[in-house]
Amino acid sequence: MNRWKLTYVSVAGIAAVAVLTGPTATGAAAVSPHAPHAPGAAATAAPRPTLTAKATVSSVRAWQQFRMYGVSHHMRTGTRVTLQQKQGKRWVSLPASVNTTRSATYNMRVKLGLKGRNALRIVGGGAISPVVNVTVR
Template sequence: MNRALRFAAVGVVAVSLLAGGSAAAFAAPKDLHSPAPIVATAPAAATLTAKASATTVNAWQEFRISGVAKGITAGTKVTVQQKQGVKWVSLPAQSPVNASGSYSVRVKLGLKGVNQLRIGAGSTVSPVVTVTVR
């Protein structure tokens, strides 16, 4: 009986050692048989630049806002937006992006004073351009 008890105790100790920390010593390394991880890269964010041809104009005098659209498909229309109070309002001034990624929009403003403008294409917007109308 003493002998059977010893074998049982040795068996319990061996199982607990294998189930615990020393089991990892007998296991294959995790990265030995797994494929290399695939890293997905996000597409570059779309950007717009904007520059006005004049910083001061008379009311209803035409000027241009031009710039470069990166990450935006050729033919996509860019729209002039004007800050009115706390909201940005799209004006009826649009132009398509050409094959080289540039655009040029003709603009006429009648709202006298300092006008904050930007170019928008979907959720992408340019930095603000300021034009004063006299």
């Protein structure tokens, strides 16, 4: 008879622990037949925003105008993108920025005065474009 009392106490203890801890991830999926998606689907995140960047020229005279253009992916229309230039070891934002268009593109006018090889990139919406090099002579 003691054996039955021990079994009853064990089952009651397991049930109490289950009630106190709540349903687990697998238990919740098994209990709810109307789950909106599979349990592993919640781990997938939205795609990261990206930017491309190209210059219309590879070499210009000082203060000669050229254009930087590219495409944004996984960003809202109208996201502000800004031109950055590498000065020493730091990236410095230049006063050149535009909003992305409805077709997810951007096109900005640029004039540079620092002679030599200039490393440029576009930032905005949590994305950073690859580096584009333009030589100013």
